[in-house]
Amino acid sequence: MGFTKPDLPPVDPDTFIQQPLMQRMQVLALHWVEHGFGTPRMVHAIYILKLLVFYILGGVVVATTTSRLPAFWHVADWWKQPIVYEKAVLWTVLLEAIGVAGSWGPLAGKFKPMTGGIRFWARTGTIRLRPWKRVPLTVGDRRTVVDVALYIALLATVTAALVLPGVHSDSLSAAEPGDTSGLVSPVLLAPVIAALVLNGLRDKVIFLAARGEQYLPALVFFTVLPFTDMIIALKLLIVTVWVGAGFSKLGRHFANVVPPMVSNSPGVPLRWIKRAHYRDYPRDIRPSRLAHLMAHGGGTFVEIITPLVLLLSPWKPVTLAAVAVMVLFHLFIISTFPLAVPLEWNVLFGYAAVFLFAGYPSWQGYGVADMSSPLLTLGIVAALLFFPVLGNLRPDLVSFLPSMRQYAGNWASAVWAFAPGAEQKLNVVTRPTANQVDQLVAFGYDRKWADITMQQTIAWRTMHSQGRGLFSLLLRHLADIDTRTVREGEFVCNSLLGFNFGDGHLHNEDLIRAVQAQAAFEPGELVVVWVESQPVHRDDQAYQVIDAALGVIERGTWKVADAVAEQPWLPNGPIPVQVTWSRTVAVPLPRASSEQDHEREVQA
Structure with missing residues (x-):
């Protein structure tokens, strides 16, 4: 594979396209084992550049310069600042909602142009999909001027909350007396929440593209909870996402996800490693024992046990080790360049693991038992589990994203x-x-x-x-x-x-x-x-x-x-x-x- 040339299957195109369908599938599946999608390395370089410069550096610069914090290279001065985490979430929501984060570029089927998102959602007449037919004022499947206005309002409200400075928070000052940056104003966050919900009721595509199932609860916590409860609620949220995804991988499907994902990874250049994830290449390309171990050891076990350790551990060495495991877990996913390319999401979750569990550990008063009310804890847990439970029992009613089945292979x-x-x-x-x-x-x-x-x-x-x-x-x-x-x-x-x-x-x-x-x-x-x-x-x-x-x-x-x-x-x-x-x-x-x-x- 070259830097600019794709790794195409070794076939004659004139005769290949005349072959029976399943013969073609055999040839292409066997080619995938060793070469994946055959994407030129230039494409991976574009994604890495976009991730490092546009998303990470751009996000840090925006968060620090708009929050009265030292310059972005003074990492020790900003990594633990709550307003930086809030603005990291807002920055991610903005890029996802525009369409320049996940599901962007050639690996997501966008070759020319590479951006979908805003090109579709800011234009009348394009297709929209309402989530539930019984919701009033949502009839139809074409985008109207009202839909475009709602979408622009979402982008505008997110931008305003992102770029305006924080405001003083009594609860933050009480918990962290040295903080001077404050928090994003709830007055700015409430319109974001409203715009995201209204867009979602008219068009589920925009809600899911903005990853509303995960970021909407975070925005609500930012808006309505005092600081200590907010941090604990954010911990419960991220643990729910991790454990829900891990639980969804317990079935028969996920072992079939790992081999083609590894085969597509530019971080695995050796063909024998890729072949090792299949039983007996080229005769049998069902998952090997190694693939099952990767799936249910490196996947299911890590995503269920490690987050629970993070949530419940009172011991610093154990907690920091678990943080490192989750950071490496998300780095591994990034290295495989999955076809939906949720790279920004994985970076944010890696940072969240560090920010929430190393920055505000349970032994400093941020454990589950430190929430202001047990009823509040139970209410948040019940709310966070509602869609994952419903979606696993009735997948026809809930998207696989609110069901927390990321990468599980159990997809519609x-x-x-x-x-x-x-x-x-x-x-x-x-x-x-x-x-x-x-x-x-x-x-x-x-x-x-x-x-x-x-x-x-x-x-x-x-x-x-x-x-x-x-x-x-x-x-x-x-x-x-x-x-x-x-x-x-x-x-x-x-x-x-x-x-x-x-x-x-x-x-x-x-x-x-x-x-x-x-x-x-x-x-x-x-x-x-x-x-x-x-x-x-x-x-x-x-x-x-x-x-x-x-x-x-x-x-x-x-x-x-x-x-x-x-x-x-x-x-x-x-x-x-x-x-x-x-x-x-x-x-x-x-x-x-x-x-x-x-x-x-x-x-x-």
Whole structure:
């Protein structure tokens, strides 16, 4: 791999794109084992430069210069200042809401232009997705002048809270007599909270892009709690995020996440290390014992046990060791450059581990028992656990982000299958960008190589548990699958909404309906296979087969155990599924036309 050239699969593009779909998936999955996405090192350098200069240095300069603190290079004078942490959160919210932090750039499917976010959300007519249909005044799926105004108001209120100096806090002065910078004014934070909630009720995409499920509680704590309670509540928040993510990795899915993530890491240059995460490359690329150890030792164990140690430990050496473990944990995630590229989020959480647990340790009066009221503690814990518990029991009701299933592999997912030439119909949808293949061509790729590059993303999907089920559905429903254009739902979603982060709820039936209103696909031209996350108390996942023109045409389930047992390219054929509903059963047709309509639906 060169600094400026991608590491492309060793295939002849003219003949490769004519091969059967699953043969292509085998070739590309095996290539991923050793090369990952094949991203040029220049791209990783851009991300690192953006992270170090724009996010870290820029954030520190903004926080210190607007808070009457010494210059940014005097780290010892500002790292423990509460207002710096508050402004670090605000800085992150601002960049996430603009679209220049997570889900930015080529690794998130944004090739040209590299920024989505504000290009979509500050423009009328683009698609918005309301979170709940019963919320008044949220009808519709197009962005209006009101939506744009709400979005601009969010950016403006966050900016104001970020750049204006802090105000005196009696509770802070009582707890930390030497502090002179104060805290961000609650008067400035209240509008941020209101703007984030209102935007979220109109468009869940903006709320999730701003990582509202994690930063909104922090903003509320900044606003309403006295200082000591605020610090303890922030500890409870970050521990909930860590432990929730660790708990979500206890199932069968996460072991399938680690090998392709390691394969994609530029920090792992040796091929034998990458191969070691698979059972018997190239014959068997299911996770090896090393991958299971990495998943449930370096992942699950670290994310559950270490945060609890941080929260409960009264011993300084143990606490500092746990802080170091969590910092290294987030640095490791950064080094793998995951495809949603949540690099800024990981930096903030690494800093939060140091700030909260080393800066304000339990033995200095910042333990859980030091909160002003046990009822307040119980109330905060209950509030923080509400969505993770609900989301694990009823994943259809809650995004995987509030469910705290980051990186768990247990995601709602989808694959879109277009009839030949039908993908171009997406270009009539109101949006400030184009399909990813067209973006890559504009970036300088040959069109055939651009298409193969996008096929690498669906090969990546096959390496995860839900991918085997999704491709099984394609094979069962589409006799012409080898001639269709198959795209990863996350990347299609990104080109339509300006954001993607692993949440299939962003490209479910609601998005397909909004797209169909403009693209007008004919029956059979676009078939989407979509699967929900696995509930914690079940051993299966619920799927839908959706024809863009006809709606949902089939529902059913598959066993997670069957999915993880297969190779990505399904050499034994599709995995078993249990059909629970189909259109021909749910909607009886007149006898004279039932055979014709049934044949049309099967072809679709």
